[in-house]
Amino acid sequence: MKTLYKLVVTVVLVICSTSLYAQQTLTDFTAIDESGEDNNYVFTTFTKQGNTLLWKQNNYTSEKEVSISLSTIGDYWDQNTQTGSITLTGSLNDYVLNLKIVGTSEGISAEIQITNPTSEADPQIINYSIETLTLN
Numbered sequence: 001m002k003t004l005y006k007l008v009v010t011v012v013l014v015i016c017s018t019s020l021y022a023q024q025t026l027t028d029f030t031a032i033d034e035s036g037e038d039n040n041y042v043f044t045t046f047t048k049q050g051n052t053l054l055w056k057q058n059n060y061t062s063e064k065e066v067s068i069s070l071s072t073i074g075d076y077w078d079q080n081t082q083t084g085s086i087t088l089t090g091s092l093n094d095y096v097l098n099l100k101i102v103g104t105s106e107g108i109s110a111e112i113q114i115t116n117p118t119s120e121a122d123p124q125i126i127n128y129s130i131e132t133l134t135l136n
Contacts, residue, residue, distance in 0.1 A: 030136060031101055031110060033128040044128055046099065046110065049136075053088055053099065055112075068097055079135050082108060094118055101130065108133055 068090035
């Protein structure tokens, strides 16, 4: 069920894409979650290229990708220790997306929060365990 939700959200994001311009730049990076989920194995990749975040998911049989124009970028990342924090904010139609990647001695985690500012509904939050984060 969770896998289906992630795929549905991704499709909605692709359909509703719009753009904003980033206010500052961060070194481009790629973050990969290869853990899969349950027995369905959904793999996720976040790639920052300039002022764009590419959010890609695949499960061996299909692949979905959404491109998010970034409006806010904040970061401190130490490539040697794989620690720090990266925060990206973008917008797709009526939805605001916040991606936060945190690296500690325990590992790297990512959380994407999807909010509809015109709705009173709670934001949707999806968590990922990142295996690798590579500065490009």
